[in-house]
Amino acid sequence: MVDEVTKKTLASIPLLKTKAGPREKTEWPERLKEEYCALIKYVENNKQADNDWFRLESNSDGTKWWGKCWYIHELIKYEFNVEFDIPVTYPTTPPEIALPELDGKTAKMYRGGKICMTDHFKPLWARNVGKFGIAHAMALGLGPWLAVEIPDLISKGIITKTENAGTSQNA
Amino acid sequence: MSEPTIAELKEQIRKFELQLEQEKLKNARQREKITKMSSEVVDSNPYSRLMALKRMGIVENYENIRNFTVAVVGVGGVGSVTAEMLTRCGIGKLILFDYDKVELANMNRLFYQPHQAGLSKVEAAKLTLQHINPDVEIEVYNYNITTVDNFDHFMNVLTTRSLVDGPVELTLCCVDNFEARMTACNELNLNWFESGVSENAVSGHIQFIKPGETSCFECAPPLIVASNIDEKTLKRDGVCAASLPTTMGIVAGFLVQNALKYLLNFGQVTRYLGYNAMLDYFPTMSLKPNENCSDSFCVKRQKEFRILEEQRLRDYVEKVEQVVEENLHPENEFEIELCDEGEDMPDLNKSDKNKDSGVKFAYLSPNEIQNDDKTNDEKSPEISSVPLEDLMSKLKNL
Numbered sequence: 001m002v003d004e005v006t007k008k009t010l011a012s013i014p015l016l017k018t019k020a021g022p023r024e025k026t027e028w029p030e031r032l033k034e035e036y037c038a039l040i041k042y043v044e045n046n047k048q049a050d051n052d053w054f055r056l057e058s059n060s061d062g063t064k065w066w067g068k069c070w071y072i073h074e075l076i077k078y079e080f081n082v083e084f085d086i087p088v089t090y091p092t093t094p095p096e097i098a099l100p101e102l103d104g105k106t107a108k109m110y111r112g113g114k115i116c117m118t119d120h121f122k123p124l125w126a127r128n129v130g131k132f133g134i135a136h137a138m139a140l141g142l143g144p145w146l147a148v149e150i151p152d153l154i155s156k157g158i159i160t161k162t163e164n165a166g167t168s169q170n171a
Numbered sequence: 172m173s174e175p176t177i178a179e180l181k182e183q184i185r186k187f188e189l190q191l192e193q194e195k196l197k198n199a200r201q202r203e204k205i206t207k208m209s210s211e212v213v214d215s216n217p218y219s220r221l222m223a224l225k226r227m228g229i230v231e232n233y234e235n236i237r238n239f240t241v242a243v244v245g246v247g248g249v250g251s252v253t254a255e256m257l258t259r260c261g262i263g264k265l266i267l268f269d270y271d272k273v274e275l276a277n278m279n280r281l282f283y284q285p286h287q288a289g290l291s292k293v294e295a296a297k298l299t300l301q302h303i304n305p306d307v308e309i310e311v312y313n314y315n316i317t318t319v320d321n322f323d324h325f326m327n328v329l330t331t332r333s334l335v336d337g338p339v340e341l342t343l344c345c346v347d348n349f350e351a352r353m354t355a356c357n358e359l360n361l362n363w364f365e366s367g368v369s370e371n372a373v374s375g376h377i378q379f380i381k382p383g384e385t386s387c388f389e390c391a392p393p394l395i396v397a398s399n400i401d402e403k404t405l406k407r408d409g410v411c412a413a414s415l416p417t418t419m420g421i422v423a424g425f426l427v428q429n430a431l432k433y434l435l436n437f438g439q440v441t442r443y444l445g446y447n448a449m450l451d452y453f454p455t456m457s458l459k460p461n462e463n464c465s466d467s468f469c470v471k472r473q474k475e476f477r478i479l480e481e482q483r484l485r486d487y488v489e490k491v492e493q494v495v496e497e498n499l500h501p502e503n504e505f506e507i508e509l510c511d512e513g514e515d516m517p518d519l520n521k522s523d524k525n526k527d528s529g530v531k532f533a534y535l536s537p538n539e540i541q542n543d544d545k546t547n548d549e550k551s552p553e554i555s556s557v558p559l560e561d562l563m564s565k566l567k568n569l
Binding site: 023086088118 | 271315317318319320322348370389412465466555557559562563565566567569
């Protein structure tokens with residue numbers, strides 16, 4: 001159900017052990033540490049595979065996340081802001097990852113630039129509730145979305161390199 | 172500047188007329204509040220047709236509706252129509268939650284008007300609803316209920332903001348995403364209706380949830396069967412979600428109909444009612460809660476319900492036995508006796524695991540897997556000992 005490359009990427013991201021959401025005051029800090037460890041491992045793996053494609057950081061209680069993600073198309077780097085909240089229903093439901101700059105530019109999005117993940121990602125998440133974390137949401141949710149949507153948006157002229165150049169230069 | 176042409180002037184007049192119409196609407200004189208619902212049949216009585224339900228023998232005490240508070244979570248395609256129906260029925264108080272704004276893209280659905288574009292949905296709804304029926308008290312909250320900051324406030328509103336400062340009588344969930352489908356009601360032990368319309372706009376459902384007694388939304392999460400997923404399949408033509416005013420109106424109608432039956436105690440309240448527009452198929456069923464539900468509050472409510480139900484059945488059996496002994500054969504001339512065949516109590520703990528029904532699980536529930544994991548490998552001690560700040564700066568500086 002998932003292609004081989006993704007399977008390999010997935011296998012190298014540590015699974016999480018503590019199933020707890022931000023309202024579970026005693027267990028959430030432990031979960032948050034696991035989230036960070038998984039993200040660190042994933043970013044390190046990406047760097048080693050020469051496929052570094054995002055950075056994330058959070059507020060101190062780990063309920064709000066933001067950062068950058070980028071996608072290279074025909075040797076040009078396109079960069080976007082990423083943001084999401086950890087919902088109270090997490091980790092039963094995944095975070096709704098948003099790319100606010102692209103809001104209104106593609107139909108595969110909900111209000112506020114939340115990317116559409118219903119078909120390709122939610123079933124995977126549902127089967128792994130508790131064990132999947134933010135790193136998995138990036139790898140299986142946002143990654144494939146960018147791979148499909150960005151080339152399409154570029155080909156339609158909706159994203160142009162000049163418009164995006166300001167952010168990509170200093171990255 | 173040249174003189175405007177006749178056509179231009181006509182166009183201008185049309186615009187002014189439209190504007191005037193809108194202004195008129197804004198300043199239209201509202202009727203006075205009505206303190207007591209009357210059943211008098213006169214053209215000026217907004218409640219005469221509703222109070223007629225009493226005369227027809229459908230509802231015993233229609234005016235009770237003014238004592239009830241209903242919370243509507245999400246006032247989009249289904250929620251806004253739901254709120255309008257309840258307003259027209261003269262509900263006591265409505266509490267509306269939504270964080271979205273009215274957009275022109277919403278105009279394929281009912282309720283909102285083009286001139287409201289840009290307003291928050293709850294504010295726009297409040298204006299319209301108050302105009303329709305000034306007797307209804309309307310309270311609105313313009314925020315996202317799923318964020319940590321807002322969730323506690325949301326729960327507090329549900330438990331304290333009824334007309335008598337207690338919990339709301341009923342909550343109607345009309346949101347369009349899985350995230351917001353609430354587990355709050357399990358935690359607060361409040362009855363609620365869940366409603367939904369499919370993303371392809373041709374099916375929908377409503378479901379009545381009594382925490383512990385009927386299946387909650389978490390008990391049977393919707394699972395799209397994902398197989399052979401390929402990145403290309405992601406490319407769907409058009410938009411993520413389609414919508415039709417018809418399907419949404421029908422689902423809102425089902426929802427409010429059953430809310431009225433529940434509140435005013437008439438007819439039979441559905442446990443689940445589905446609608447398949449393609450085949451005009453309306454499946455209805457009753458769903459038991461899932462013992463392995465991943466929502467711990469659901470499992471807790473299930474235990475509480477089992478105890479209550481067991482007690483209820485015991486009392487009932489006792490009562491029936493007594494009645495039978497006393498009344499069935501007052502004169503027992505042949506002195507027939509019934510001998511005790513042992514416990515005849517229903518076995519409520521009997522495990523009902525779909526044994527030979529041909530139904531089996533597609534995958535192990537995450538709960539069970541997690542239990543297995545816990546025994547195999549304990550949490551790595553390295554993680555627990557590292558302070559969060561170190562991890563945060565490490566990720567930032569990668």
